[in-house]
Structures are given as C-alpha cells and as structure tokens.
Amino acid sequence: MNQVAVYVDGQTKLFEVESGVLLSELLQKERLSFSMPCAGNHTCGKCKVKGFGAFSAPTPDELKFLNENERRGGVRLACFAKIEGDCQIFLEKKQEGSVILSQTGTAVYRVNPRWIDGYGLAVDVGTTTVVVYLYRFLDGELLCVRSGMNAQRGFGADVISRINYCNENGLASLQEAIVSQLNRMIAEALSAVGASPETLKEIVIAGNTTMLHLLTGLDPYGIAVYPFTPVSLFGNELKPGFFKAAPSARVYLPGCISSYVGGDITCSILASGMTGQKAALLLDLGTNGEMALWYHDKFYCCSTAAGPAFEGAGMQMGMTAVDGAVSKVWEENGEVRYSVLGEDVPTGICGSGIIDAVCVFVRLGLIDDTGRIDEEQESYARYGTEFGGFPALKIGDSGVLITQQDIRKLQLAKSAVAAGISTLLHESGCEMEEVEALYLAGGFGTYISVESAVGIGLFPAELKEKVRSIGNGAGAGASILLLDRDAEKQEKAVREAAQEVNLSSNPVFMDHYVEQMMF
Numbered sequence: 001m002n003q004v005a006v007y008v009d010g011q012t013k014l015f016e017v018e019s020g021v022l023l024s025e026l027l028q029k030e031r032l033s034f035s036m037p038c039a040g041n042h043t044c045g046k047c048k049v050k051g052f053g054a055f056s057a058p059t060p061d062e063l064k065f066l067n068e069n070e071r072r073g074g075v076r077l078a079c080f081a082k083i084e085g086d087c088q089i090f091l092e093k094k095q096e097g098s099v100i101l102s103q104t105g106t107a108v109y110r111v112n113p114r115w116i117d118g119y120g121l122a123v124d125v126g127t128t129t130v131v132v133y134l135y136r137f138l139d140g141e142l143l144c145v146r147s148g149m150n151a152q153r154g155f156g157a158d159v160i161s162r163i164n165y166c167n168e169n170g171l172a173s174l175q176e177a178i179v180s181q182l183n184r185m186i187a188e189a190l191s192a193v194g195a196s197p198e199t200l201k202e203i204v205i206a207g208n209t210t211m212l213h214l215l216t217g218l219d220p221y222g223i224a225v226y227p228f229t230p231v232s233l234f235g236n237e238l239k240p241g242f243f244k245a246a247p248s249a250r251v252y253l254p255g256c257i258s259s260y261v262g263g264d265i266t267c268s269i270l271a272s273g274m275t276g277q278k279a280a281l282l283l284d285l286g287t288n289g290e291m292a293l294w295y296h297d298k299f300y301c302c303s304t305a306a307g308p309a310f311e312g313a314g315m316q317m318g319m320t321a322v323d324g325a326v327s328k329v330w331e332e333n334g335e336v337r338y339s340v341l342g343e344d345v346p347t348g349i350c351g352s353g354i355i356d357a358v359c360v361f362v363r364l365g366l367i368d369d370t371g372r373i374d375e376e377q378e379s380y381a382r383y384g385t386e387f388g389g390f391p392a393l394k395i396g397d398s399g400v401l402i403t404q405q406d407i408r409k410l411q412l413a414k415s416a417v418a419a420g421i422s423t424l425l426h427e428s429g430c431e432m433e434e435v436e437a438l439y440l441a442g443g444f445g446t447y448i449s450v451e452s453a454v455g456i457g458l459f460p461a462e463l464k465e466k467v468r469s470i471g472n473g474a475g476a477g478a479s480i481l482l483l484d485r486d487a488e489k490q491e492k493a494v495r496e497a498a499q500e501v502n503l504s505s506n507p508v509f510m511d512h513y514v515e516q517m518m519f
Helices: 023-029 070-073 149-154 161-167 172-192 207-214 263-272 351-365 404-428 442-447 448-456 461-466 475-481 488-494 507-515
Strands: 004-006 012-019 048-055 076-079 081-092 117-123 129-136 142-149 200-207 250-253 281-287 287-296 299-305 325-330 335-340 382-386 390-394 400-402 436-441 465-470 498-500
Touching: 012 149, 023 048, 023 070, 070 287, 117 142, 117 172, 117 207, 117 436, 117 475, 129 172, 142 149, 142 172, 142 263, 149 161, 149 351, 161 172, 161 207, 172 200, 172 207, 200 207, 200 263, 200 475, 207 465, 263 281, 263 287, 263 475, 281 404, 281 442, 281 475, 287 404, 299 404, 325 351, 325 400, 335 351, 351 404, 351 442, 351 448, 382 400, 390 404, 400 404, 404 448, 404 507, 436 442, 436 461, 475 488, 488 498
Parallel strands: 004 081, 117 200, 200 250, 281 436, 299 498, 436 465
Antiparallel strands: 004 012, 048 076, 048 081, 117 129, 129 142, 281 287, 287 299, 325 335, 382 390, 390 400
C-alpha cells in the first residue's frame, strides 16, 4: 500500500492507496472536491491537480492539455495519472472560490408558515452549485446563506455525464456526495445563528429532475434514454430523518414538469410572477438550458442541450466563475479590454466573458457571420494566433484565447436557445410583440451582458428592453414555498398548466436551429 497525502484548505489528509489507482478515483472515493467536467473521458483537460511523488508517466494524450509551466510545476490530470507509490497531492482552495449566485431578487415574501416558531431552510441544488437559505418562521427574516460548488462535479459537469457514471458504477457515490454536503451545510447554517438541529422544522429543496433523483437515490437511467421517463416527478415529502443534521424536519421536494424541466423551473416560475403578464418568457441558462412561455393560461416548456458551453465547460480555456476568470470583455477605442474576477492573474474565461468576447470579435470582423475566424482581417495580426493548428483569438494581453472550436461550441449552444424560444412561440401561437417580459434566472442570466447576448443572437433583439433578472429563481421559489403554506397550491397549479414541447423531433425547432447558427 502507498501513502498519499492530500493538502486541501490548509489541512493534510492521509490515505492508504493501492498501486494503479487513478488520482480521480481516489478524489471521488474520498469526496474531495475537484472539477472533472467530462467525467474522466480524457476530453476536457480540466481536472488539473498539483502532485509530487510516484505517479505514472504522463502520456502524450495528457501532455497535450498541459503547458510547459504546468509540466515543470508538477501539474497532472487526475483522470490520467495513476498512483504508483508514496505521493503528495495539492488541491487549490480557490477551486471553491466560485462567484455563486445566492441573491433571490428583490421580492418580499409573504409569511404564512406551517410553524409558529423555529427555523426553515430553502435549498437550491444546482448541477454546478448548491445554496441554502436559513429563515426564522416568526417573521420570515433571512438569517444565513451558505453556498458551495456541488460535490458531484468530480463525476461530470452535466446531468448526462453523471447519469452515465451511475450506469457504470452505481449511484451510491453521487447520492452520498450530495447528502453529506447538505448535512454539512445545514449544520453550518444552524451553528451560525446558534440554533439546535431540533429547531429546524422544515426544508424545501429545489432542483432539476436528475439532481433530485441523485439526492433521493432513485435510478436516473430513464431520464437519459427514450422515451425519457423519470422514476418520479416529485412534489412529495421525504421520510423524517432523511438528513442527520435535521432529524425532525419536514423535507419537501417541489414537483418537476418533465425529465428535463425540473422543480427548479417550477420554483423560478413562482418567483418570477410571470402569470401577471399576458405573455412572458422565462430562461434559466445554467448547466442545462430550460425555458418556459406563459401564454393564454398555459405554460409551454422545453429544455435545450446548451448550458455547459455557457458555463465554460468544454471550452479550451473555459472555467467556472472563480478568481482568475475573465468575466467581461469589451472594445474601447479599437482596443479589446477585459476584467478579471478577484482582480487576479487571468487563467481562463467564464461564460459571461465568452459571450462578450465573441460579440466583440464579431463586431470587429474577426469572426464572420458563419462563425469562422477571418485571418484576412487587418486586425488579425494583432489579435490572431494559432492553437492546435487552427486559428484562435487573443483576449487583449490576458494570455487567454478563444479558439475556433470554442466558437463552434458556442454557436451550437446559442442557436439551440434561440431556436427554442422561436419554437415555443410557434407552438403556442404567441407573437413576439405580445411577450411583455423575458425573465432570466440563475447566475449566468444575472451576470450576462444583455447587449452581448443580443449581439450574438442568443436573445431576439425585440426582447432586449424587456429583460428582467430574477437572481436565483430556484432558491427564491423554494423560499416562497417554505414561508407560505398556500404556495404549494400555486406550485401544483403551475405543473397542471404546463406542457412540454419536445424539441428533439420538432421540425420547427430543426429549421430555426440551422437558421440561428449564424452570427
């Protein structure tokens, strides 16, 4: 057996590990948080950790993801490197330093709880992040917010990657990861206000359909294969004692609309108040792209395979919104400018920065309307470069690149969203000019530049002045359900009024998808 020391958050953890075990297997087994968007398929190059000691030699496939400084500095990819003797692994704390959206908008919630005393917890279990909100029932005051990256991210960036992991390895590891994380966050929130576990009376947990399956230990296999039938659409309570940190709390899971339109969207609809308009759209462009159109007392809902591109996954230098990520890009007096989260040294680019950068380069003519980098443009000499034998564009002097492949991935994502909007309007019979509001939920929707989104064709230009951000809509809706016992009736009414529009076989979507590919 080999001794492996893992240094994380100022602590040293020691493990006995057999030779031949992948670093990623050890980190997953011990629930040590790290990012592996492609779920270990050797395609993303994001599971970088610093390690010294006895590891397997880097293969050519691993080395192509590492620059010279990383190779000299002991950086390895966890999905490639095998433990072959005593070694040390360093997990950087700033991997957890994500800018996680915890704001739930400016709504003032009605306080009509089931309980007179004690506390309640609203939870948003997102694919990428987890946020908990602790309220006092007496007056509905928000006392504490805790947030963090989803502990399952080492099993894949998106729901399909995690479902595939479950198919091959079982779902116990993923359920244990999220339940343990929530137990810890619940305990931290209660401790922060000096409350005991017995005083936590109720928990409401919003999440997409896959996240709720993984949380409750239900097999998510049916979500990923035709006819995409989940084991449950929830809208139910869990057995008492599900969480050790809250042994007597009632735990309620808001209902989902379909396999790919989850309880997080149900909650966002509640939070938006969109039924007050004649026609309104809601978009949640997180790791999954989900949307709903309210028209003639019905909700027309769909989901698009777009989210990971908007959150940096799969992009050559893409990353989540952590310190060091280029988050904004703009043109000023002919110069490409940028800002970096944490005012740190730029190490990559997050979703909002990618949208900005592509929009800027389209306006400068460096990206043509087909998405091709135009090497004939005069300014290409200044901003153009090469990556992997193909043209790429430099974000000013940041050292961060946008590659031709990145642009193609963004095209696929943005055309799927734009075509989804067009399809919902067509299926409902709603005209664009009838839409009174476009609600954006989630972190990406909050921090994105509407100007840039319209500039690349993500949103219709006609809706530019109608955009309204609702912050963390899932968390806000869960808070409403927690604080107003009558809100469950509204939630049920939302689900009864909703119908899913299946885009995979919709000819209107296919036509618009091709049309919207252009910039």
